[in-house]
Amino acid sequence: MENLKPDELPNILPGQSLLGKEWHGLFETKVDFSSKHFKKAMLNLIREPNINSTVILRADILIEKDYFDKSFVDKSSDHIDLPNMENKENSVLTKNIDDTTVRTIPLNSDLKLLPALEIVRRIIPRNPFKDCIINQTCLLLQDSLNDDTEVTQSLIVYVAHLDDPVDIPFYLPCVKAVALFYDKGSLSVHYLPFDIEEVQEWKPIDRPVRTAYRLLKTCKKHSEGVMSGYEKRVNHDLIVPKEDFQNRYISLKRKYSKNLVDNWKESTDPRKHVFEDLAIAAFLIELWGQKYPSKDSFQFRDLGCGNGLLVYILIMEGYHGMGIDARRRKSWDSYPDSVQENLLEQVIIPSVLLRPHPAMSAVNPYLTDNGCIFQVPVPLKHIHDTNSRSLIDSNVPIMAYYSSATLLESPHVNTAEFPPNTFLIGNHSDELTCWMPLLRFPFLVIPCCSHALDGSKARFPPRKGKRNDKVQPTSFQSSSSYAGLVDHVEDLATQVGWKVEKEMLRIPSTRNAALIGFDCLNPETDGPFKSIYDVLAMEGGAEGWVENTMALSSRSPRGH
Template identity: 30%
Template sequence: MVFETAISSDSFWDSVNILITRPHLCNKRLWGSKILNTFKTDETNQDKLIIALKNHKLNSTRVLEIFKNNFTYADTSKNTGNLKLEVILIELLPKIYEEVRAFQVVFLDKINVKVIFCDVTPEHQFQKLCPNFPYTFCLYDSKIILETNGGDPKTEHWLKESVMPCFVKWNSEINTNVSKFCSGSLNLLDVAEYYEKYNHLKLKYGRELVKIWPECTDPAKFVYEDIAIATYLLLLWSNTSSEKIRFLDIGCGNGLLVYILTMEGHSGIGVDVRKRKIWDMYPVNVMLQEFTVTPSNSGSFTETDWIIGNHSDEMTPWIPIIASRNSVKCNFFLLPCCAYNIDGTKYRRQNSSKSQYMEYLEYIKNFCDSIGFETIVDRLKIPSTKRICLVGKKRSHTEKEHEYNNNYINKVLSKELHTLTIYNGDQEFKAREAVERVRNCTQVDKTVIDTIISCVTKYLLSDINFKASWSPGREVEIQELIKLIPKDKLKMLKSECGGLQTLLKNNHHIFKVVNGTVTFRYPKTISEVKENLKNKHVNTHVRPCWFHINHPQGCPLDDNVCSFLHTNIHSNQ
């Protein structure tokens, strides 16, 4: 397969590096890879490579064939000496931990701008993670060429249709803002060590927590995401100190991260403005407090080695400030999600050429650097699009300069708050309410909802010829409907966020709202519902059909076809 593109050899090797170090980006079976050996060799000296393969009990037959077929030149004018090759032995780590691992030898021919991947997994293990035949990427005359020989058609198709497009795509994305800001994942840790630790904790805590999860959130996401974050912190701490860590998790939410870190031997406290159901299910040694942390009371937690801000929202910019004020030895881990200023207001993007997330990360990092941290950026391996973290474990000042630095921080805050035009001398900010309001029109009194639906229904059905075939009524702009609703009812809706449009969308089984216009929705059949939900066992004929009861022409569908129940609810009372 040939793909023509204008790229340099440097860009080609950048893509090769991604394919070696992050193969999971194009291979969904993989979690990642581990480099076992890297060395240089030539066509007359294969001993080091063969010894390495034997030490790992791997297959060396194909490696010798590759040397023979690819790196022996009949034309000595091409070879001014022995052809030096960089050879890398890698282990491919499966996403499913129990699956058989695969091993590859990668030959990097820098002279001919060519890379060859060769499976060296023992044949009796029947690995399924990578092609079991050699394949080559090379750059020739601005063309990326993929060569496969002796492979099965299905795997060759995968290389051409999945791997090749990724390889080409990486060439164009190497220099994007994200890659410049944070290149690679788990840069502060040994990847293989993380892989083993994560799977150990996953088996130890994951399945049981998913079974008992009492929250309305998705346990498959939140449980394994917090296990991944806990793995990162545990290894980071073990590399930093041999002692047990004292930590504070601000905005701990479900408290799962605090639970795992505590059960793994560290001591700490998790605080959040609201208690969660799962808190009562943790052991008594897991310290969780319903407490609103503000800049003015953050000094209550002094005996702390690490401040954790995992999706800490409006407290995000305060995490490094609290850590800095705590002591010169206090560090922080910050995983930003929602963008907030230091006064608790939403952060607004300044540069339209960047995403708000990317710009906010840069803003927070610069802020951390400005108050005395040497901030490190890393990317976690978690099931979230917001996975770039900031780690502050080094200071740009000494312990003797700590008091001076705190005075400097106060000046930085004053300037920052003044820029936001809300500085009031107290440096206060508005924390979120302890009881989160439901603001989606679902808490409006049912009689009010029924009144509004009746009002909208009459207007949509006005001037309709009911002697003709079933009519979905008129198509009306929302602004036109708003004029029909009593002002006191509209005020009640607006207080619940979204107003009339939100209420109509909440009743999507009746109304269809598209581009600011409203009409009746044609009822769905049983087969349509099952096809949309991809669930052949979905329950139908449970809720009464609104059209059967309220539309002057009834429901356009037969009783046995409509997904709703054709009955008059008044007759059952």
């Protein structure tokens, strides 16, 4: 107790609660915000309970009855999905979720509060195999429903649809109901306990008391944020609904995470890579469910697939595709044969750099390559003849020469000439990032490290001034070099005719902007568009790509 600050000690617990004799107040504090700020903040917290507890993933709204509208509005949902598992042994834990009737509470009759909003939400924990999914009533009561009358008292109440204290999940305080009461100039938190005598034994360090303190602090902080005009800078779930993504993620995590983390072969952090790629797989699966009629109607290519984890997850989920990377990883050997045979150790050289220009092909249709010669430095360590190495001056570079024709025929080169029903994935694909929208296939790219089309490191300035109103505006607003890269990839995509969608992925990475090109813009209203040759010319060409890419195979793999 001596480590607690004065404001962390319950200051209204001994007295009778304003809400009635069954209630017990714990904390009260003075506030400057108004009831409208309180209401807006609390309605957001009702819809986003993960703000109050990291154990909670989300809330699904089952019933919503709005009494502010004179005609009474019922916004109840007729269908809510739970995370789906393939067998009953892996089914999620639930408690009394068939009970969707709005719960009521005892209240001091001297308080003239009117029902303004009644919500029944379903709370989904992050690990529903450990913590139960439950239903909870959320009530908003006010002393006035008239827009022209100032509201001086406003009450938010949470009531779990559970009647036995042993059923209350860990992520909620073990009480019948929790209330946050705004009374012009003050804010207080109250409990409706199962056992009145138990409350008298609570100490300031006990969990129910600490939880009440955090609830009050969070409510105050968010209400003050509303008062100061705070707006979210990033909006998620613009393409794939949050519920669909999170349900899929829970299912994938349950199936794969433990085995993958326990048997990690790379030197990198397994938890970061496993959970990030599970989240990306969940997003892709839900996205593809929107775009394609079946798993057999398309195939994917993960360019720069690194450890191959994303490829493994997608193939195990029944999708067809391959992963391609310049360097084989340790992890590849740990995957089933059906996955290993779809992981290719190849360098990617887009065909546009090796094939004849269309104008040349029109004149001579029998040409298959553009006749270019590329010289690539050869590290001395790759010369295995010790006698030859001893004769070589280490200061004199050794070059290997490749023609377009030999590269086109090489089994170690992939020219990105895929079947027409291919979907490209660029998951932190580094040098390939800016190439992704130029390869003529639908794509998802998650930019990471910034490289130009010649493979060299580059920085792109963030887009300034008025944005193209034909393109979905980004929710990622920043002056950083990362924002510049994201803007640049988006610009390249729109220049060649892609309608770009953007999503800020729910992955454990600060570089979580995903650009998706699936539909083409209308050339009559949005064009004219540029050819890939025009874009290459505008970007300063791609000379050096072959040399830089061929050199990748001789370097140590990066973290991904």
